[in-house]
Amino acid sequence: MKISAMALGDYQTNCYFVWDEATMECAVIDPGYDAPTILNYLGEQALQCKVILLTHAHFDHIGAVAALQQATGCRVYVHKNELSLPPELMGAPLQPTDYYDEGSTVTLGAITFQVLLTPGHTPGSVCLIAGDVLFSGDTLFAGSCGRTDFAGGSWDAMEASLRRLAQLPGDDTVLPGHGGSTTLARERKTNMFLFQALQG
Secondary structure, three states: OEEEEEEEOOOOEEEEEEEOOOOOEEEEEOOOOOHHHHHHHHHHOOOEEEEEEOOOOOHHHHOOHHHHHHHHOOEEEEOHHHHHOOHHHHOOOOOOOEEOOOOOEEEEOOEEEEEEEOOOOOOOOEEEEEOOEEEEEOOEEOOEEOOOOOOOOOHHHHHHHHHHHHOOOOOOEEEEOEOOOEEHHHHHHHOHHHHHHHHO
C-alpha cells in the first residue's frame, strides 16, 4: 500500500491517494478542491482512480468529486446520513454510487478499508482504517478535533467517537482531514479532547 497526500484549497483540505502497487488501482479520499491537479497527479503516477472515499460531505471535502467521477467513472462512497446536510454546507450536489456504514469494508486490490462510523462533526462522519493507518477526516486532528457547531454537528456524538478512537488497539498513524499527521499513542497522551472523552 502506497499513500500520498496534497493539501488543496482555501481550507488546505488533505486529499489522500491510496493505491495498490501491484495493480495501480487507487482510492482518492476527500477530493475537496482542484480536480485538474488531482487528475494530473493520477496521470503522472499512472494511477487508476477506482473509488472516491468520503469521510464526510462538507464542501471542502467533496468539491472535486463530480469532476473526478465524470473523468474516471469511479465509484463514490459516503455515509447516507451526509445527504441530510444543508446545501450551503455541501456546496455542490453529490451523487454517490454506494453507501457505507459501520463495519463496511471497501476492497481495492490487496487493500481493505474498514469503515468506522464516527458522528459528531457531521451525522455521517466516518473514519477509515487501512492496515495501520487511520484516515480520521474531521473527527480527530493532531492536538484537536472537528467542530460540532455546524448544522448536523453534536458534541455528545463527537465525545463518543473520540472515546472510541482512543480505545482502538495499537498505535495507528493518523492522517486527518486538515493539518499534519500524528499517531494514536501521541493523541492519547497529548490531546485534551481525547483525554476529556475518556473521562466521560
